[in-house]
Amino acid sequence: MEILVCVKRVPDTSENEIGVNSAGTDIDRDDLVYSVNEWDNYAVEEAIQIVDRVGGKVTVVAVGDNESEEVLRREMAMGANDGLLLSDDAFVGSDGKGIATILKAAVKKGNYDLVLTGAQADAGAGQVGGMLAAMLDQPYASLVNSIEIINDKTLKVGREIEGGNQEMNEIQMPCVLSIQTGINEPRYVGIRGIRKVASVEIPVLGASDLGISSGSTGSAGAKVKVQDYFVPQLGKGAEMLEGSTEEIIDKLIELLKAKGGLK
Amino acid sequence: MAQIFAYITHKGGAADDTAFELAAAAKKIDAGAALTAIVTGTGADLNTVCNAVTAAYNEVWKIDNPALAYPNAEVVRKALLSILPAGSIILLPHDTFGMDLGPGLSIKTDSAFVADVVGIEGVDGKTLKLVRQEFSGQVSTHVTCDASAGAVLNIRPGVCQPGEIKSVGGQVVDKSGSVGDLTVGRKFLEVVKAEVGDIDITKSEVLVSIGRGIEDQENIEIATQLAEAMGADLSCSRPIVDAKWMEKARQVGTSGQTVKPKVYLAMGISGSFQHLGGIKGSPFMVAVNKNPKAPIFQVADVGIVANILEFMPELTEKINGL
Numbered sequence: 001m002e003i004l005v006c007v008k009r010v011p012d013t014s015e016n017e018i019g020v021n022s023a024g025t026d027i028d029r030d031d032l033v034y035s036v037n038e039w040d041n042y043a044v045e046e047a048i049q050i051v052d053r054v055g056g057k058v059t060v061v062a063v064g065d066n067e068s069e070e071v072l073r074r075e076m077a078m079g080a081n082d083g084l085l086l087s088d089d090a091f092v093g094s095d096g097k098g099i100a101t102i103l104k105a106a107v108k109k110g111n112y113d114l115v116l117t118g119a120q121a122d123a124g125a126g127q128v129g130g131m132l133a134a135m136l137d138q139p140y141a142s143l144v145n146s147i148e149i150i151n152d153k154t155l156k157v158g159r160e161i162e163g164g165n166q167e168m169n170e171i172q173m174p175c176v177l178s179i180q181t182g183i184n185e186p187r188y189v190g191i192r193g194i195r196k197v198a199s200v201e202i203p204v205l206g207a208s209d210l211g212i213s214s215g216s217t218g219s220a221g222a223k224v225k226v227q228d229y230f231v232p233q234l235g236k237g238a239e240m241l242e243g244s245t246e247e248i249i250d251k252l253i254e255l256l257k258a259k260g261g262l263k
Numbered sequence: 264m265a266q267i268f269a270y271i272t273h274k275g276g277a278a279d280d281t282a283f284e285l286a287a288a289a290k291k292i293d294a295g296a297a298l299t300a301i302v303t304g305t306g307a308d309l310n311t312v313c314n315a316v317t318a319a320y321n322e323v324w325k326i327d328n329p330a331l332a333y334p335n336a337e338v339v340r341k342a343l344l345s346i347l348p349a350g351s352i353i354l355l356p357h358d359t360f361g362m363d364l365g366p367g368l369s370i371k372t373d374s375a376f377v378a379d380v381v382g383i384e385g386v387d388g389k390t391l392k393l394v395r396q397e398f399s400g401q402v403s404t405h406v407t408c409d410a411s412a413g414a415v416l417n418i419r420p421g422v423c424q425p426g427e428i429k430s431v432g433g434q435v436v437d438k439s440g441s442v443g444d445l446t447v448g449r450k451f452l453e454v455v456k457a458e459v460g461d462i463d464i465t466k467s468e469v470l471v472s473i474g475r476g477i478e479d480q481e482n483i484e485i486a487t488q489l490a491e492a493m494g495a496d497l498s499c500s501r502p503i504v505d506a507k508w509m510e511k512a513r514q515v516g517t518s519g520q521t522v523k524p525k526v527y528l529a530m531g532i533s534g535s536f537q538h539l540g541g542i543k544g545s546p547f548m549v550a551v552n553k554n555p556k557a558p559i560f561q562v563a564d565v566g567i568v569a570n571i572l573e574f575m576p577e578l579t580e581k582i583n584g585l
Contacts, residue, residue: 011398013533014475017554018401027402096366096376119362123397125378130366139337139448142363156452161359164457164511164519169335172448182505223375223409232396232403232558238550238566245574248567249581252549255565256493259547261469261526262582263494 001056001152003047004112005080006103006129007040009064009071010122020229027229036071039118041078043179045186046147047116048079054149057081059110063091063102072202077193078186088206093219100131101217105210107136112174114155119143119178126178133176141171142178265413267292268299268324268347269354270364271316272334276308278315281356281418283425286319288354288418291383292391297321300433303331303342310435317433319425324438330445336363337447344371345442350413357417358517365417374413377406381422381536391416399535400558419536460512462496469495469526472515473503474538476531476552476571480508486530489575492582498522500532516541531571534559551575 011018015033020026036044047058059082060075062068072083086102094102107115115133119142120126126142133140145166146158152173159167160180171177207214215221241248256262269285271278282300289298300320302313305327313323326342347353353368355361357379369376381403382394389411396403408414464470471490477483483497490497497513504514515522516538523544530551532538539562542548550563553570560566567574 013398013401017556018398019556020402027398096378097370100370124395124399126362127366127376127378130363131370131376134367134370140363140367141449142336143359158455159359159363160518161454162517163521164514166455166457167359168452168455170450170452175448181501185507223412224377225407226395227392227405227407229397229402229404231556232400233561238548238560238563240560240566240568245569245577248569249578252565252567252578253581253585255547255549256526259526261493261495261528261547261549262585263469 001050001054001114002110002112003050003056003058003114003116004107004110005040005044005047005058005060005075006115006117006132007044007060007062007071007075008037008118008121009034009062009068010037020231024228024230034067034071036074037118037121039120039179039181041075041186042181042183043116043118044075044078044080045184046179047114049184050114050147050149056113059084059112061086061103061106063087063094063099069202073194073197073200074189076197076200077189083200083202085202085204086210087204090207090212090214090218093222094217095222095224096125096127097131097223098217098221100128100135101221102210102212103128103132104135105212106205107132109210114173115176117176117178119180129176129178136174136176139171139175140177141169141175143180144177145180145183147177147183265350265352265410266299266348267296267352267354268301269320270339270343271300271302271312272356272358272360273302273304273308273312276311278312279356281358281420282316283319283428284420284423285354285356285418287425288380288383288416288423291423292352292386299324301326301343301346303328303334303339305329305332313435317435318428318430320433321431323433323435325435326442327437327439328442328445333451334360335447335449335451336360336367337449338445340364340368340371341445341447342442343368346438347372350374352410352413353415355415355417357419361417365415369415372413372415374415375408375410376415376417377408378417380416380418383423396536399533401533401556421540458510458512460510462513464496464498464513464515464522465520467496467498467522467524469493470498470515470522470524471495471528471530472498472500472532473530473571474500474532475502477503478572480506482572483508485572485575485579489579489582492579495526495528500538529559529563530575532559533557534562
């Protein structure tokens with residue numbers, strides 16, 4: 001089975017506190033640690049496990065600048081066979097549809113039975129997989145948390161739905177699936193694994209290589225644009241307990257007693 | 264402004280809360296608009312739902328078809344495409360169904376798509392001004408959406424409260440005949456119900472809930488000891504289940520259990536909307552997190568900036584000494 005997995009380089013939220021820059025034009029990107037989007041990492045692991053079972057090849061693709069090469073290498077160190085970087089100044093500022101347009105062009109250049117994306121990334125939209133599928137006229141299922149291969153044309157996939165329930169579907173290939181976290185346990189990648197793939201060449205394709213017309217991607221093609229960033233105020237905000245740990249704990253115990261939190 | 268449609272999700276003959284929330288959202292886009300609901304399904308339940316939502320929608324377009332008995336987003340998309348006028352604004356709930364339907368629908372209608380809308384600030388000509396969040400709610404954004412060719416907007420459940428509904432006395436219009444072939448490449452098989460765990464946290468009055476801040480499986484013991492000292496049950500957020508450190512039945516959130524305790528201690532939980540969506544009944548909420556910017560501090564009653572791995576043992580010791 002030929003599988004393409006779309007991955008994104010994102011700020012690592014387990015390593016960073018995300019704030020807003022002083023002008024409110026972006027998140028504060030000083031000293032951010034980046035990594036592969038967590039959902040995408042599960043997608044790559046799933047693709048590798050499928051190929052381990054039935055044979056085939058896993059290609060990882062990213063849209064981004066040269067720095068995205070590092071996440072492609074990381075996923076290749078996990079076991080993906082090939083990497084592909086889609087990079088062009090004309091791609092900068094793309095909205096979800098723009099990214100899907102770029103990925104569609106890359107899918108068309110290959111012969112993939114299955115395309116996987118993460119269920120969502122840093123912007124929390126969860127849109128690229130569904131858009132890509134519609135552009136390709138392929139079936140789509142989102143939030144997939146189990147994949148079983150029925151035959152070379154059909155998969156049985158579970159979707160995570162509300163309340164911890166699972167919706168089972170049969171889906172025809174070629175198709176696009178967005179992968180939910182928890183579907184597997186992504187393998188650990190050591191420094192040695194990264195070194196092994198350090199010199200593997202990763203092809204870079206731009207807009208003209210992909211046959212993408214100007215104006216269909218980038219900020220010029222974007223109908224949806226982020227205007228500014230701000231720190232949300234959802235509720236009235238918590239009363240912050242301050243002081244020494246002992247003082248905080250005494251106050252907390254008093255509150256817990258009053259609210260029925262201690263039995 | 265373009266015609267506004269809302270897709271109504273329903274189950275067992277009852278419209279979802281989002282049915283009325285989407286009407287409220289539509290009014291924020293165009294206060295004077297005549298709203299249209301689209302309800303798909305089959306049989307008596309479908310009619311019940313259609314009649315119920317005439318309270319909030321001027322027209323209710325009904326599509327009755329056995330292929331729509333379960334809301335398979337691929338089938339629903341095909342049905343919608345056969346009846347939606349070009350350039351429409353379509354509102355969907357941002358839940359597991361809306362996430363499945365919205366992105367592809369926007370491509371097929373050649374319109375803009377905005378996911379997980381948490382606020383609607385207004386309209387300037389054909390441009391919608393919306394509010395979203397990024398990084399699990401750590402930052403918010405103002406977003407513009409060019410709706411000149413229509414738009415699909417996924418609205419986060421719970422953010423547009425309908426208030427008191429004065430019935431508009433809408434009409435049900437049967438559109439079943441306008442829908443053609445509904446064959447798609449994805450077939451719904453069944454819903455597998457969540458496994459029941461050893462403890463039913465939906466019944467717990469006091470919950471100690473742990474998130475990423477627990478850092479390691481071995482540290483769960485620290486939280487267990489606190490829960491025991493308090494006479495509470497232990498629950499968790501999604502990453503703990505993803506890591507297979509605790510069972511799914513202990514997960515609080517929209518994709519896990521919906522809990523309604525009196526007291527909720529969020530320990531090392533950042534507070535994504537999916538997690539908060541699983542906490543009902545306005546419990547007294549205490550949040551302990553080492554990140555002072557964690558979104559959980561905006562919704563908690565009491566907040567403490569601390570490393571839970573140091574804080575919890577001290578709290579346990581003090582409670583045990585009472």
